[in-house]
Amino acid sequence: MFFTYLRRELRRRKKAAIVISMGLALGIALVITVNSVSAGMSQAQGKVLQSLYGLGTDMTVSKAAAAASSTSGQPRFNFGARDDSKNQSSDRVMVQGFETLKSSVVTQVADQTGVKKAVGGLSLSVIKVSGTFDRGTFKQNQSAGGKPGGGGSGAPQGQVQGGGADFSINSFSVYGTDVANLDLGPLTSSKITSGKGFTSADTNAKVVVLDKSYAKTKKLTVGDSVTISGTKFKVIGIATADSGDSAANAYIPLQRAQTLADSKDKVTTVYVQAADSKKISAVKTAIQKNISGTTVTTSADLADTVSGSLSTASNLATSVGKWLSIAVLIAAFLVAALLTSSAVNRRVREFGTLKALGWKSGRVTRQVMGEAFVNGLLGGALGIALGLAAAYTVTAISPTLTASLGSTAGAGAGPGAGGGGRFGGAGGPGQQAASKALKIALEAPVSVNTIVLAVALAVAGGLIAGTFGGWRASRLRPADALRRVE
Amino acid sequence: MYKLSGVTKQYSRGKETVHALRGIDLVIEDGDQVVIQGPTGGGKSTLLQMLGALDRPTAGSIEFDGVDIAKLSETKLTRLRAEKIGIIFQSFNLIPTLTAQENVETALAPMGTKPAERRRLAAEALESVGLGERLHHLPGELSGGQQQRVAISRALVKKPKVLLADEPTGALDEGTRDEILALLDGLWKEYGLTFIMVTHDSHIAKSAPRLATIKAGQVTITDQARQTAPVSY
């Protein structure tokens, strides 16, 4: 009887069922859309962060912010003016952010509880100035020379012509990779698309892996060589960044980088992988407490510095979207509950009659709950369909979002790398950090969790509505069979 | 079958109290046919609710087969209704979304009858009121008289001891009314039921074997079959 009655009610009172389930469906669809768009946002943010960090990095350790007074790092270039118009070139290799940690910190970090792995790296920025610096040529004044002995000082009169400089400034970033630990660090977010990558044998080799876009602009390929501060590096591979933006223009073995920058046994950043991704903040606290003078930046910290339309949209999705979907969901639940109990009110005589026929209150209540539950499931199915459609539409359109990382959060530079700003015009380290503006296509992936949530919400909606209606129905008396309603 | 003594029913809404029944004393024997008549608001339906175990009296006792309904628990009242009392209404009170057969089956649901048996009994009951061809019709597809026949089948399918009817012909035209009355009269005799019917149709009242007149919550019984003068209990 239960199923017959249920089936008949739902089929013959379709309109009421559709109204209730549509309400729930809207709420659930919104939850799915907001959820999947938010997931897409964090995926996009993840891509942004990954381009800096590489895969699997949970946090970075860098030197704690020092008073921004050190000017010692200011680069100087000395060029002598020459007669022969020879091309001159000078490189300045600087440690990005001018703050380094001792290599021993890497092992210290690795020894902290909760740390699975720690790898050090040295970020450098190289400014190459090259060009000609000519001495001016002296030209004698013709008219003066035409009056010999005409008095005067006898000194030759004339002017200096053509003296000057014609040079270009070229800056690029170099990252010193620990070739013994290649599975952590910025290079992991790039794939070797040409040539080969580093091996542990390259500890002190004069080899370089170039970022694809840098290699392209410089027209360099595998087998060519690059000279940095007088050292000739052989290009062994070209790396393509997964997210289209790389952490550095060139990668060389860590030891080589340390030699170049005159920073023996120094690193700028320690890349840390936590043993348990849920305990990242505890690990952060431990490192900061146990190793003085360090700043720990987690992905979450870094994510906070992401700005641009991605972060705006992401904030919108998490704040407005979340509250909107909660509000709509509550409204949908209320509407479903009200409609269900008003449906019971319209059926007072029907339920009264059943009670007069000897139906137990529980049986009548169960019937009402059953109807509401099926309405909830219908709403859930409809809502999932709507939500999937919305999510796929977003993915199909894939609106482009831009993301820029705050300049305080350049690769490993950590907060306090502000000194880099002084080189803004010349493409110094500050520029490197600020240039992390990415274009990312937004997708809206629907996870199994989201679907499970939707089903749970549908069931909850049905049960809430059913409880309201069922409670109303349970309070009806058999004598209501004689009520003059309808 | 029934022995009512001092049955009082009050409805209170806020400060107002309506005295629907004021001390009813009444005995109804097994197999009796009683017609309850009276002016509107007199308490006819209220009395029928007491007899049908749909509600409890405010005071007094209603003995049904020696058991005081007024003192039974809700569960026992429900069981009593399910097993022993058949009831029909002025506006038929069929479930609009269920077919004729399914409507009749609703009376068997609380008895735990097996589905196949339920369907068979329901079909039989409908055939006995001449609706064998209309098993799968919805109430909306049936005439008033046919709907009341479905309701009668629903009331009788469980073979109750008592059949209660509250103005069963109130919504029907004269021709249909007579058909239904004849049907009920036939079933009363056939099943040996105790049949209690509320009406304000004086035609029906005149031909009833026993007539109970309720006015302002008080009852007067007239035994018309024996043509005696009104006796007050």
Ligand SMILES: Nc1ncnc2c1ncn2[C@@H]1O[C@H](COP(=O)(O)OP(=O)(O)OP(=O)(O)O)[C@@H](O)[C@H]1O
């Ligand atoms: N649920 C209730 N709440 C309050 N008052 C009620 C209720 N049911 C009945 N009454 C009142 O009790 C009195 C008797 O009502 P009842 O329905 O028994 O009369 P009736 O004789 O059946 O009238 P009718 O011929 O109009 O059907 C009336 O005054 C009515 O207003």
Ligand SMILES: [Mg+2]
């Ligand atoms: Mg009445």
